[in-house]
Amino acid sequence: MIVAKRKPxxxxxxxxxxxxxxxxxxxxxxxAVCLAGxxxxxxxxxxxxxxxxxxxxxxIEISGITIERxxxxxxxxxxxxxxxxxxxxxxxxxxxxxxFLAERYPNIPVFPAVDTTFIGVNQAxxxxxxxxxxCSSCVLGQTGGICPVTLCAKGLYNGPCGGTNKxxxxxxxNQPCAWYxxxxxxxxxxxxxxxxxxxxxxxxxxxxxxxxxxxxxSKPETAGK
Amino acid sequence: MKSGSNLEKILKAGHFAFTGELGxxxxxxxxxxxxxxxxxxxxxxxxxxxDNQTAVVRMSSWAASLIVLQEGLEPNYQMVCRDRNxxxxxxxxxxxxxxxxxxxxxxxxxxxxxxxxPQAKGVFDIxxxxxxxxxxxxxxxxxxxxxxxxxxxxxxxxxxAANPFADPFEWxxxxxxxxxxxxxxxxxxxxxxxxxxxxxxxKLANDMGLTEKVYxxxxxxxxxxxxxxRYMKAKVPGMDVPDEIIKRLQGVExxxxxxxxxxxxxxxxxxxxxxxxxxxxxxxxxxxxHKVPEIAKRAKVLPRPVMD
Numbered sequence: 001m002i003v004a005k006r007k008p009x010x011x012x013x014x015x016x017x018x019x020x021x022x023x024x025x026x027x028x029x030x031x032a033v034c035l036a037g038x039x040x041x042x043x044x045x046x047x048x049x050x051x052x053x054x055x056x057x058x059x060i061e062i063s064g065i066t067i068e069r070x071x072x073x074x075x076x077x078x079x080x081x082x083x084x085x086x087x088x089x090x091x092x093x094x095x096x097x098x099x100f101l102a103e104r105y106p107n108i109p110v111f112p113a114v115d116t117t118f119i120g121v122n123q124a125x126x127x128x129x130x131x132x133x134x135c136s137s138c139v140l141g142q143t144g145g146i147c148p149v150t151l152c153a154k155g156l157y158n159g160p161c162g163g164t165n166k167x168x169x170x171x172x173x174n175q176p177c178a179w180y181x182x183x184x185x186x187x188x189x190x191x192x193x194x195x196x197x198x199x200x201x202x203x204x205x206x207x208x209x210x211x212x213x214x215x216x217x218s219k220p221e222t223a224g225k
Numbered sequence: 226m227k228s229g230s231n232l233e234k235i236l237k238a239g240h241f242a243f244t245g246e247l248g249x250x251x252x253x254x255x256x257x258x259x260x261x262x263x264x265x266x267x268x269x270x271x272x273x274x275x276d277n278q279t280a281v282v283r284m285s286s287w288a289a290s291l292i293v294l295q296e297g298l299e300p301n302y303q304m305v306c307r308d309r310n311x312x313x314x315x316x317x318x319x320x321x322x323x324x325x326x327x328x329x330x331x332x333x334x335x336x337x338x339x340x341x342x343p344q345a346k347g348v349f350d351i352x353x354x355x356x357x358x359x360x361x362x363x364x365x366x367x368x369x370x371x372x373x374x375x376x377x378x379x380x381x382x383x384x385x386a387a388n389p390f391a392d393p394f395e396w397x398x399x400x401x402x403x404x405x406x407x408x409x410x411x412x413x414x415x416x417x418x419x420x421x422x423x424x425x426x427x428k429l430a431n432d433m434g435l436t437e438k439v440y441x442x443x444x445x446x447x448x449x450x451x452x453x454x455r456y457m458k459a460k461v462p463g464m465d466v467p468d469e470i471i472k473r474l475q476g477v478e479x480x481x482x483x484x485x486x487x488x489x490x491x492x493x494x495x496x497x498x499x500x501x502x503x504x505x506x507x508x509x510x511x512x513x514x515h516k517v518p519e520i521a522k523r524a525k526v527l528p529r530p531v532m533d
Contacts (some may be wrong), residue, residue, distance in 0.1 A: 153336050153338070153347075154306070154307070154333055154334075154336060154347065154349045154352070155347075155349045155352075156333060156349070156352045156353075157352050157354070157355065158352050158353075158354035158355070158400075158403060159352070160391065160392075160393075160396070160400075161333045161353075161391075162333075162386060162387075162388030162391045162415055162462075162463045163335070163336070163391065163462040163463050164391040164392045164393075164462070164463060165391070165392070165462040165463055166392060167392055170335070170336060170339075170462035170463070171336050171338045171339075177392070180392055180393060183393050183396050184393070192399075196399060196402075196403070198354055198355075198358065198403055198406060198407055199354075199355075200355060200358070201311065201350075201351045201355040201358075201359065201370060202350075202351075204350070
Protein backbone atom coordinates (compact mmCIF):
# COMPACT_ATOMS: atom_id res chain seq x y z
CA MET A 1 0.00 0.00 0.00
CA ILE A 2 0.92 3.66 -0.22
CA VAL A 3 2.05 4.95 3.16
CA ALA A 4 1.70 8.59 4.18
CA LYS A 5 2.12 10.61 7.34
CA ARG A 6 0.25 13.70 8.38
CA LYS A 7 1.97 17.00 7.76
CA PRO A 8 2.96 19.11 10.78
CA UNK A 9 -0.14 20.85 12.13
CA UNK A 10 1.36 24.34 11.77
CA UNK A 11 1.96 23.77 8.06
CA UNK A 12 -1.65 22.70 7.50
CA UNK A 13 -2.91 25.61 9.56
CA UNK A 14 -0.77 28.00 7.52
CA UNK A 15 -2.27 26.70 4.23
CA UNK A 16 -5.78 27.46 5.47
CA UNK A 17 -5.00 30.85 7.04
CA UNK A 18 -7.07 32.87 4.57
CA UNK A 19 -10.04 30.49 4.25
CA UNK A 20 -13.14 30.37 6.39
CA UNK A 21 -15.07 27.47 4.86
CA UNK A 22 -13.11 24.34 4.04
CA UNK A 23 -13.92 20.71 3.21
CA UNK A 24 -11.41 18.11 4.41
CA UNK A 25 -11.53 15.06 2.10
CA UNK A 26 -10.24 11.78 3.50
CA UNK A 27 -9.47 8.64 1.53
CA UNK A 28 -10.71 5.23 2.58
CA UNK A 29 -8.00 3.09 1.02
CA UNK A 30 -4.21 3.09 1.60
CA UNK A 31 -3.96 6.16 3.81
CA ALA A 32 -6.83 4.92 5.96
CA VAL A 33 -5.10 1.57 6.49
CA CYS A 34 -1.82 3.28 7.48
CA LEU A 35 -3.69 5.56 9.91
CA ALA A 36 -2.81 8.82 8.12
CA GLY A 37 -5.84 10.03 6.19
CA UNK A 38 -8.99 7.96 6.77
CA UNK A 39 -12.27 8.93 8.38
CA UNK A 40 -10.83 8.97 11.91
CA UNK A 41 -7.86 11.12 10.95
CA UNK A 42 -10.15 13.58 9.13
CA UNK A 43 -12.25 14.12 12.25
CA UNK A 44 -9.19 14.45 14.51
CA UNK A 45 -7.57 17.03 12.23
CA UNK A 46 -10.82 18.96 11.86
CA UNK A 47 -11.26 19.12 15.63
CA UNK A 48 -7.70 20.42 16.01
CA UNK A 49 -8.17 23.04 13.30
CA UNK A 50 -11.50 24.13 14.74
CA UNK A 51 -9.97 24.59 18.18
CA UNK A 52 -6.81 26.34 16.97
CA UNK A 53 -8.74 28.82 14.86
CA UNK A 54 -11.07 29.62 17.74
CA UNK A 55 -8.06 30.37 19.92
CA UNK A 56 -6.69 32.59 17.15
CA UNK A 57 -10.05 34.41 17.08
CA UNK A 58 -10.37 33.50 13.41
CA UNK A 59 -12.98 30.72 13.38
CA ILE A 60 -13.17 28.26 10.50
CA GLU A 61 -16.13 26.26 9.30
CA ILE A 62 -14.56 22.92 8.50
CA SER A 63 -16.44 19.83 7.31
CA GLY A 64 -15.21 16.34 6.57
CA ILE A 65 -16.01 13.59 4.14
CA THR A 66 -14.12 10.39 3.45
CA ILE A 67 -14.58 8.74 0.09
CA GLU A 68 -13.54 5.24 -0.91
CA ARG A 69 -10.64 6.31 -3.15
CA UNK A 70 -9.50 9.74 -4.31
CA UNK A 71 -7.51 8.23 -7.17
CA UNK A 72 -10.67 6.94 -8.81
CA UNK A 73 -13.07 9.16 -10.78
CA UNK A 74 -16.03 6.97 -9.88
CA UNK A 75 -15.68 7.80 -6.18
CA UNK A 76 -14.89 11.50 -6.64
CA UNK A 77 -18.24 12.05 -8.31
CA UNK A 78 -20.13 12.28 -5.00
CA UNK A 79 -18.19 15.47 -4.25
CA UNK A 80 -19.42 17.31 -7.37
CA UNK A 81 -22.58 18.59 -5.71
CA UNK A 82 -20.79 19.61 -2.49
CA UNK A 83 -17.53 21.37 -3.32
CA UNK A 84 -19.21 24.53 -4.62
CA UNK A 85 -20.06 25.47 -1.04
CA UNK A 86 -16.41 25.64 0.02
CA UNK A 87 -13.58 28.16 -0.45
CA UNK A 88 -10.88 25.50 -0.34
CA UNK A 89 -10.37 21.74 -0.08
CA UNK A 90 -7.95 19.90 2.17
CA UNK A 91 -7.04 16.38 1.09
CA UNK A 92 -5.73 13.62 3.29
CA UNK A 93 -5.17 11.25 0.36
CA UNK A 94 -1.79 10.32 -1.11
CA UNK A 95 -0.16 12.63 -3.66
CA UNK A 96 -2.02 10.90 -6.49
CA UNK A 97 -5.38 11.35 -4.82
CA UNK A 98 -4.70 15.00 -3.99
CA UNK A 99 -3.82 15.71 -7.60
CA PHE A 100 -6.85 13.90 -8.96
CA LEU A 101 -9.05 15.93 -6.65
CA ALA A 102 -7.36 19.19 -7.75
CA GLU A 103 -7.69 18.15 -11.39
CA ARG A 104 -11.43 17.59 -11.02
CA TYR A 105 -12.04 20.97 -9.36
CA PRO A 106 -9.50 23.27 -11.00
CA ASN A 107 -11.14 26.46 -9.72
CA ILE A 108 -10.92 25.54 -6.04
CA PRO A 109 -7.58 25.58 -4.15
CA VAL A 110 -6.64 22.09 -2.90
CA PHE A 111 -4.07 21.64 -0.09
CA PRO A 112 -2.27 18.50 1.07
CA ALA A 113 -2.66 17.44 4.69
CA VAL A 114 -0.25 14.50 4.42
CA ASP A 115 3.22 13.81 3.05
CA THR A 116 3.15 10.74 0.84
CA THR A 117 6.07 8.65 1.98
CA PHE A 118 6.44 5.27 0.27
CA ILE A 119 5.01 2.02 -1.03
CA GLY A 120 5.36 -0.30 1.90
CA VAL A 121 4.17 -3.02 4.20
CA ASN A 122 2.43 -3.18 7.53
CA GLN A 123 4.92 -4.67 10.02
CA ALA A 124 2.62 -4.09 12.99
CA UNK A 125 -0.16 -1.65 13.84
CA UNK A 126 1.22 1.82 13.18
CA UNK A 127 4.60 0.51 11.95
CA UNK A 128 5.27 0.57 8.22
CA UNK A 129 8.38 -0.08 6.16
CA UNK A 130 9.24 0.82 2.59
CA UNK A 131 9.57 -2.03 0.10
CA UNK A 132 9.15 -0.68 -3.43
CA UNK A 133 10.31 2.38 -5.43
CA UNK A 134 8.10 1.52 -8.44
CA CYS A 135 11.12 1.55 -10.77
CA SER A 136 9.18 -0.18 -13.58
CA SER A 137 11.77 -2.93 -14.05
CA CYS A 138 11.43 -5.44 -11.22
CA VAL A 139 14.53 -7.47 -10.34
CA LEU A 140 12.99 -9.45 -7.46
CA GLY A 141 13.18 -12.67 -9.50
CA GLN A 142 16.99 -12.56 -9.36
CA THR A 143 17.39 -11.11 -5.89
CA GLY A 144 15.53 -13.61 -3.77
CA GLY A 145 12.47 -11.38 -3.42
CA ILE A 146 14.44 -8.55 -1.74
CA CYS A 147 14.57 -5.22 -3.57
CA PRO A 148 18.06 -3.69 -3.81
CA VAL A 149 16.70 -0.55 -5.48
CA THR A 150 14.66 0.22 -2.37
CA LEU A 151 16.55 -1.44 0.47
CA CYS A 152 20.16 -0.81 -0.51
CA ALA A 153 21.00 2.79 0.45
CA LYS A 154 22.99 3.13 -2.78
CA GLY A 155 20.48 1.22 -4.90
CA LEU A 156 23.26 -1.07 -6.11
CA TYR A 157 22.49 -3.73 -8.70
CA ASN A 158 25.71 -5.67 -8.10
CA GLY A 159 26.23 -5.43 -4.37
CA PRO A 160 27.10 -5.73 -1.58
CA CYS A 161 29.47 -2.78 -1.40
CA GLY A 162 32.49 -2.71 0.91
CA GLY A 163 30.55 -0.98 3.67
CA THR A 164 28.60 -4.03 4.80
CA ASN A 165 29.19 -4.27 8.52
CA LYS A 166 28.27 -7.50 10.28
CA UNK A 167 25.17 -7.74 8.10
CA UNK A 168 24.11 -4.13 8.48
CA UNK A 169 24.34 -1.16 6.14
CA UNK A 170 27.14 1.39 6.48
CA UNK A 171 24.58 4.17 6.96
CA UNK A 172 23.11 2.73 10.15
CA UNK A 173 23.80 -0.36 12.22
CA ASN A 174 20.03 -0.80 12.65
CA GLN A 175 19.51 -0.94 8.88
CA PRO A 176 20.11 -4.44 7.49
CA CYS A 177 22.30 -4.63 4.37
CA ALA A 178 19.95 -5.54 1.52
CA TRP A 179 22.67 -7.39 -0.36
CA TYR A 180 23.68 -9.35 2.72
CA UNK A 181 20.05 -10.47 3.02
CA UNK A 182 19.89 -11.25 -0.69
CA UNK A 183 23.05 -13.35 -0.40
CA UNK A 184 21.78 -15.23 2.65
CA UNK A 185 18.38 -15.95 1.12
CA UNK A 186 19.72 -17.12 -2.23
CA UNK A 187 22.35 -19.25 -0.48
CA UNK A 188 19.57 -20.88 1.55
CA UNK A 189 17.67 -21.59 -1.65
CA UNK A 190 20.78 -22.86 -3.45
CA UNK A 191 20.38 -20.09 -6.04
CA UNK A 192 23.55 -18.00 -5.66
CA UNK A 193 24.10 -18.28 -9.41
CA UNK A 194 21.35 -15.66 -9.76
CA UNK A 195 23.78 -12.95 -8.61
CA UNK A 196 26.99 -14.26 -10.15
CA UNK A 197 26.15 -12.61 -13.46
CA UNK A 198 26.68 -8.87 -13.83
CA UNK A 199 23.48 -6.85 -13.95
CA UNK A 200 24.06 -4.23 -16.66
CA UNK A 201 23.32 -0.52 -16.29
CA UNK A 202 19.63 -0.01 -15.62
CA UNK A 203 17.22 1.43 -18.15
CA UNK A 204 15.59 3.98 -15.83
CA UNK A 205 11.91 4.19 -16.67
CA UNK A 206 10.80 6.43 -13.83
CA UNK A 207 12.33 9.62 -15.22
CA UNK A 208 9.22 10.82 -17.08
CA UNK A 209 5.53 10.55 -16.09
CA UNK A 210 4.45 6.98 -16.78
CA UNK A 211 1.18 5.68 -18.20
CA UNK A 212 -0.03 2.10 -18.12
CA UNK A 213 -2.73 0.82 -20.45
CA UNK A 214 -3.43 -2.84 -19.76
CA UNK A 215 -3.76 -5.28 -22.68
CA UNK A 216 -7.18 -5.10 -24.30
CA UNK A 217 -7.84 -1.56 -23.08
CA SER A 218 -7.32 1.83 -24.61
CA LYS A 219 -7.18 5.41 -23.40
CA PRO A 220 -10.83 6.44 -22.83
CA GLU A 221 -12.31 9.35 -24.76
CA THR A 222 -13.33 10.92 -21.48
CA ALA A 223 -9.80 10.95 -20.11
CA GLY A 224 -9.10 14.13 -18.23
CA LYS A 225 -12.69 14.72 -17.12
CA MET B 226 49.23 -2.09 -23.78
CA LYS B 227 45.73 -1.08 -22.87
CA SER B 228 46.55 2.45 -21.76
CA GLY B 229 50.33 2.80 -21.68
CA SER B 230 50.19 4.24 -18.17
CA ASN B 231 53.24 3.98 -15.95
CA LEU B 232 51.32 1.77 -13.54
CA GLU B 233 50.31 -0.59 -16.33
CA LYS B 234 53.90 -0.79 -17.58
CA ILE B 235 55.25 -1.50 -14.09
CA LEU B 236 52.72 -4.27 -13.48
CA LYS B 237 53.07 -5.77 -16.94
CA ALA B 238 56.85 -5.91 -16.57
CA GLY B 239 56.36 -7.91 -13.38
CA HIS B 240 57.65 -5.29 -10.97
CA PHE B 241 56.11 -5.10 -7.49
CA ALA B 242 53.98 -1.96 -7.77
CA PHE B 243 53.81 0.70 -5.09
CA THR B 244 51.03 3.30 -5.24
CA GLY B 245 50.08 6.17 -2.97
CA GLU B 246 47.14 8.38 -2.19
CA LEU B 247 46.46 12.10 -2.04
CA GLY B 248 43.28 13.79 -0.88
CA UNK B 249 42.40 17.07 -2.68
CA UNK B 250 41.94 20.18 -0.53
CA UNK B 251 38.68 21.63 0.77
CA UNK B 252 39.24 24.75 -1.23
CA UNK B 253 41.34 26.09 -4.06
CA UNK B 254 44.76 25.68 -2.48
CA UNK B 255 46.91 24.49 -5.35
CA UNK B 256 50.02 24.77 -3.18
CA UNK B 257 48.62 22.23 -0.73
CA UNK B 258 48.27 19.69 -3.56
CA UNK B 259 51.77 20.46 -4.81
CA UNK B 260 53.20 20.22 -1.30
CA UNK B 261 51.65 16.79 -0.70
CA UNK B 262 52.73 15.66 -4.18
CA UNK B 263 56.34 16.66 -3.46
CA UNK B 264 56.62 13.90 -0.84
CA UNK B 265 55.28 11.27 -3.22
CA UNK B 266 57.33 12.08 -6.30
CA UNK B 267 59.73 9.26 -7.11
CA UNK B 268 58.32 7.21 -4.22
CA UNK B 269 55.21 5.76 -5.88
CA UNK B 270 54.27 4.51 -9.37
CA UNK B 271 50.93 6.24 -9.35
CA UNK B 272 48.95 8.26 -6.84
CA UNK B 273 45.23 7.87 -6.19
CA UNK B 274 43.38 11.16 -6.19
CA UNK B 275 40.27 10.69 -4.11
CA ASP B 276 36.83 11.83 -5.28
CA ASN B 277 34.95 13.73 -2.56
CA GLN B 278 36.02 11.06 -0.09
CA THR B 279 33.70 10.37 2.83
CA ALA B 280 31.15 12.40 0.86
CA VAL B 281 32.79 15.69 1.82
CA VAL B 282 33.12 18.30 -0.93
CA ARG B 283 36.67 18.84 -2.11
CA MET B 284 38.48 20.05 -5.20
CA SER B 285 37.40 17.80 -8.07
CA SER B 286 39.39 14.65 -8.49
CA TRP B 287 40.21 15.34 -12.15
CA ALA B 288 41.49 18.85 -11.37
CA ALA B 289 43.75 17.65 -8.55
CA SER B 290 44.85 14.78 -10.84
CA LEU B 291 45.99 17.33 -13.42
CA ILE B 292 47.96 19.33 -10.84
CA VAL B 293 49.68 16.13 -9.73
CA LEU B 294 50.40 15.26 -13.34
CA GLN B 295 52.03 18.65 -13.87
CA GLU B 296 54.16 17.93 -10.80
CA GLY B 297 55.55 14.84 -12.53
CA LEU B 298 53.48 12.20 -10.76
CA GLU B 299 51.09 9.80 -12.44
CA PRO B 300 47.54 10.17 -11.10
CA ASN B 301 45.06 7.38 -10.54
CA TYR B 302 41.82 9.27 -11.01
CA GLN B 303 39.14 8.04 -8.60
CA MET B 304 35.51 8.31 -9.63
CA VAL B 305 32.51 7.48 -7.45
CA CYS B 306 28.97 6.68 -8.59
CA ARG B 307 27.38 8.83 -5.88
CA ASP B 308 27.77 12.24 -7.51
CA ARG B 309 27.36 11.81 -11.26
CA ASN B 310 25.07 10.15 -13.75
CA UNK B 311 26.34 8.25 -16.79
CA UNK B 312 26.44 11.38 -18.97
CA UNK B 313 28.61 13.34 -16.54
CA UNK B 314 30.85 10.34 -15.91
CA UNK B 315 31.53 9.70 -19.57
CA UNK B 316 32.19 13.35 -20.36
CA UNK B 317 34.58 13.61 -17.38
CA UNK B 318 36.38 10.47 -18.58
CA UNK B 319 36.80 11.98 -22.05
CA UNK B 320 38.10 15.23 -20.57
CA UNK B 321 40.41 13.52 -18.11
CA UNK B 322 41.92 11.29 -20.79
CA UNK B 323 42.31 14.20 -23.21
CA UNK B 324 44.34 16.08 -20.62
CA UNK B 325 46.63 13.13 -19.87
CA UNK B 326 44.98 10.97 -17.23
CA UNK B 327 45.54 7.27 -17.92
CA UNK B 328 44.43 5.38 -14.76
CA UNK B 329 41.01 5.34 -13.15
CA UNK B 330 39.61 3.76 -10.02
CA UNK B 331 35.89 2.94 -10.26
CA UNK B 332 34.07 3.11 -6.92
CA UNK B 333 30.51 3.14 -5.56
CA UNK B 334 31.38 5.92 -3.08
CA UNK B 335 30.60 6.45 0.57
CA UNK B 336 26.96 7.25 1.20
CA UNK B 337 26.19 10.99 1.22
CA UNK B 338 24.71 10.61 4.70
CA UNK B 339 28.29 10.57 6.11
CA UNK B 340 29.45 13.79 4.53
CA UNK B 341 29.01 17.53 4.78
CA UNK B 342 25.86 17.53 2.61
CA PRO B 343 23.74 14.74 4.10
CA GLN B 344 20.65 16.31 2.47
CA ALA B 345 22.01 15.64 -1.03
CA LYS B 346 20.34 13.32 -3.51
CA GLY B 347 22.70 10.41 -4.19
CA VAL B 348 22.89 9.69 -7.91
CA PHE B 349 23.93 6.02 -8.19
CA ASP B 350 22.66 5.97 -11.77
CA ILE B 351 25.10 3.12 -12.33
CA UNK B 352 27.07 1.12 -9.77
CA UNK B 353 30.82 0.46 -9.58
CA UNK B 354 30.49 -2.82 -11.51
CA UNK B 355 28.61 -1.07 -14.30
CA UNK B 356 31.14 1.79 -14.26
CA UNK B 357 33.99 -0.68 -14.86
CA UNK B 358 32.07 -2.19 -17.78
CA UNK B 359 31.32 1.28 -19.16
CA UNK B 360 34.98 2.41 -19.13
CA UNK B 361 35.98 -0.88 -20.76
CA UNK B 362 33.35 -0.44 -23.46
CA UNK B 363 34.57 3.10 -24.11
CA UNK B 364 38.17 1.88 -24.37
CA UNK B 365 37.87 -1.46 -26.15
CA UNK B 366 34.78 -0.99 -28.31
CA UNK B 367 35.14 2.74 -28.78
CA UNK B 368 31.50 3.18 -27.84
CA UNK B 369 29.57 5.14 -25.26
CA UNK B 370 27.30 3.23 -22.90
CA UNK B 371 24.40 4.34 -25.09
CA UNK B 372 26.00 2.58 -28.06
CA UNK B 373 27.21 5.43 -30.27
CA UNK B 374 30.80 5.63 -31.49
CA UNK B 375 33.47 7.68 -29.71
CA UNK B 376 35.94 9.62 -31.81
CA UNK B 377 39.41 8.78 -30.47
CA UNK B 378 38.33 6.53 -27.56
CA UNK B 379 39.96 7.07 -24.15
CA UNK B 380 42.55 4.41 -23.31
CA UNK B 381 42.21 4.00 -19.57
CA UNK B 382 43.86 1.45 -17.25
CA UNK B 383 40.84 0.38 -15.22
CA UNK B 384 41.01 -0.07 -11.49
CA UNK B 385 38.52 -0.94 -8.78
CA ALA B 386 38.42 -1.65 -5.08
CA ALA B 387 37.89 -4.88 -3.19
CA ASN B 388 37.15 -5.29 0.48
CA PRO B 389 38.09 -8.81 1.57
CA PHE B 390 36.88 -8.08 5.10
CA ALA B 391 33.28 -6.98 4.62
CA ASP B 392 30.47 -9.49 5.04
CA PRO B 393 29.73 -11.99 3.71
CA PHE B 394 33.36 -13.15 3.46
CA GLU B 395 32.58 -16.09 1.14
CA TRP B 396 30.95 -13.72 -1.30
CA UNK B 397 33.89 -11.30 -1.56
CA UNK B 398 35.89 -13.42 -3.97
CA UNK B 399 32.81 -13.81 -6.18
CA UNK B 400 32.39 -10.05 -6.21
CA UNK B 401 36.03 -9.82 -7.27
CA UNK B 402 35.28 -12.34 -10.03
CA UNK B 403 32.40 -10.15 -11.19
CA UNK B 404 34.70 -7.13 -11.35
CA UNK B 405 37.16 -9.17 -13.40
CA UNK B 406 34.34 -10.23 -15.73
CA UNK B 407 33.27 -6.57 -16.00
CA UNK B 408 36.77 -5.78 -17.27
CA UNK B 409 38.86 -4.47 -14.40
CA UNK B 410 42.65 -4.42 -14.90
CA UNK B 411 43.83 -3.82 -11.35
CA UNK B 412 42.42 -3.93 -7.84
CA UNK B 413 43.38 -1.95 -4.77
CA UNK B 414 42.09 -3.52 -1.58
CA UNK B 415 40.70 -2.03 1.60
CA UNK B 416 43.32 -1.45 4.33
CA UNK B 417 44.55 -4.83 5.52
CA UNK B 418 45.17 -5.54 9.20
CA UNK B 419 43.82 -9.07 9.47
CA UNK B 420 46.56 -10.86 7.55
CA UNK B 421 45.12 -14.33 8.05
CA UNK B 422 41.83 -13.36 6.49
CA UNK B 423 43.64 -11.66 3.62
CA UNK B 424 45.76 -14.76 2.97
CA UNK B 425 42.56 -16.80 2.77
CA UNK B 426 41.05 -14.31 0.36
CA UNK B 427 44.10 -14.32 -1.91
CA LYS B 428 44.21 -18.13 -1.82
CA LEU B 429 40.60 -18.26 -2.99
CA ALA B 430 41.39 -15.72 -5.72
CA ASN B 431 44.42 -17.79 -6.79
CA ASP B 432 42.36 -21.00 -6.81
CA MET B 433 39.73 -19.36 -9.01
CA GLY B 434 42.42 -18.18 -11.42
CA LEU B 435 41.51 -14.54 -10.79
CA THR B 436 45.01 -13.36 -9.93
CA GLU B 437 46.12 -14.35 -13.42
CA LYS B 438 43.55 -11.98 -14.87
CA VAL B 439 43.86 -8.99 -12.57
CA TYR B 440 46.68 -7.28 -10.68
CA UNK B 441 45.90 -7.09 -6.97
CA UNK B 442 47.52 -4.33 -4.93
CA UNK B 443 47.25 -4.94 -1.20
CA UNK B 444 45.99 -1.93 0.77
CA UNK B 445 48.19 -0.74 3.63
CA UNK B 446 47.55 2.11 6.07
CA UNK B 447 50.06 2.55 8.88
CA UNK B 448 48.46 3.20 12.26
CA UNK B 449 49.49 6.56 13.68
CA UNK B 450 48.14 5.99 17.17
CA UNK B 451 46.24 3.60 19.42
CA UNK B 452 43.24 5.91 19.09
CA UNK B 453 43.29 5.58 15.32
CA UNK B 454 43.41 1.79 15.56
CA ARG B 455 40.50 1.76 18.01
CA TYR B 456 38.51 4.15 15.85
CA MET B 457 39.05 2.09 12.72
CA LYS B 458 38.07 -1.09 14.52
CA ALA B 459 34.90 0.36 16.02
CA LYS B 460 33.69 3.00 13.60
CA VAL B 461 34.79 2.32 10.04
CA PRO B 462 32.33 -0.01 8.28
CA GLY B 463 33.89 -3.06 6.69
CA MET B 464 37.23 -2.62 8.53
CA ASP B 465 38.80 -5.56 10.35
CA VAL B 466 41.40 -4.58 12.99
CA PRO B 467 42.47 -7.57 15.11
CA ASP B 468 43.12 -6.98 18.81
CA GLU B 469 46.77 -8.03 18.37
CA ILE B 470 47.41 -4.87 16.34
CA ILE B 471 45.97 -2.67 19.10
CA LYS B 472 47.89 -4.61 21.78
CA ARG B 473 51.13 -4.29 19.86
CA LEU B 474 50.71 -0.52 19.55
CA GLN B 475 49.83 -0.30 23.25
CA GLY B 476 52.96 -2.28 24.10
CA VAL B 477 55.40 0.45 23.08
CA GLU B 478 56.22 3.84 24.62
CA UNK B 479 53.78 6.57 23.66
CA UNK B 480 56.36 8.43 21.56
CA UNK B 481 57.12 5.26 19.59
CA UNK B 482 53.56 4.26 18.64
CA UNK B 483 53.66 5.86 15.18
CA UNK B 484 57.01 4.21 14.54
CA UNK B 485 55.56 0.85 15.58
CA UNK B 486 52.67 1.48 13.15
CA UNK B 487 55.15 2.00 10.33
CA UNK B 488 57.03 -1.11 11.44
CA UNK B 489 53.86 -3.20 11.23
CA UNK B 490 53.12 -1.76 7.77
CA UNK B 491 56.65 -2.59 6.57
CA UNK B 492 56.38 -6.16 7.85
CA UNK B 493 53.11 -6.49 5.94
CA UNK B 494 54.70 -5.12 2.77
CA UNK B 495 57.58 -7.60 3.11
CA UNK B 496 55.08 -10.44 3.29
CA UNK B 497 53.04 -9.12 0.33
CA UNK B 498 56.19 -9.09 -1.81
CA UNK B 499 56.38 -12.85 -1.36
CA UNK B 500 52.66 -13.63 -1.42
CA UNK B 501 51.47 -15.35 -4.60
CA UNK B 502 48.70 -13.36 -6.23
CA UNK B 503 49.75 -9.97 -4.84
CA UNK B 504 51.19 -7.67 -7.50
CA UNK B 505 51.95 -4.66 -5.35
CA UNK B 506 50.96 -2.46 -2.45
CA UNK B 507 48.64 0.52 -2.29
CA UNK B 508 49.80 2.75 0.56
CA UNK B 509 47.07 4.93 1.99
CA UNK B 510 49.01 7.19 4.35
CA UNK B 511 46.04 9.38 5.22
CA UNK B 512 47.19 12.97 5.87
CA UNK B 513 50.64 11.47 6.36
CA UNK B 514 52.04 12.07 2.89
CA HIS B 515 55.29 13.43 4.34
CA LYS B 516 55.96 10.02 5.90
CA VAL B 517 55.75 8.19 2.56
CA PRO B 518 59.47 8.55 1.70
CA GLU B 519 60.42 7.04 5.07
CA ILE B 520 57.89 4.22 4.73
CA ALA B 521 58.97 3.47 1.15
CA LYS B 522 62.60 3.36 2.25
CA ARG B 523 61.95 1.15 5.27
CA ALA B 524 59.71 -1.13 3.19
CA LYS B 525 62.58 -1.49 0.69
CA VAL B 526 60.54 -0.60 -2.36
CA LEU B 527 62.99 2.07 -3.58
CA PRO B 528 64.14 3.05 -6.08
CA ARG B 529 60.98 2.83 -8.16
CA PRO B 530 61.54 1.33 -11.61
CA VAL B 531 61.68 3.90 -14.41
CA MET B 532 59.71 2.73 -17.45
CA ASP B 533 60.08 3.92 -21.04
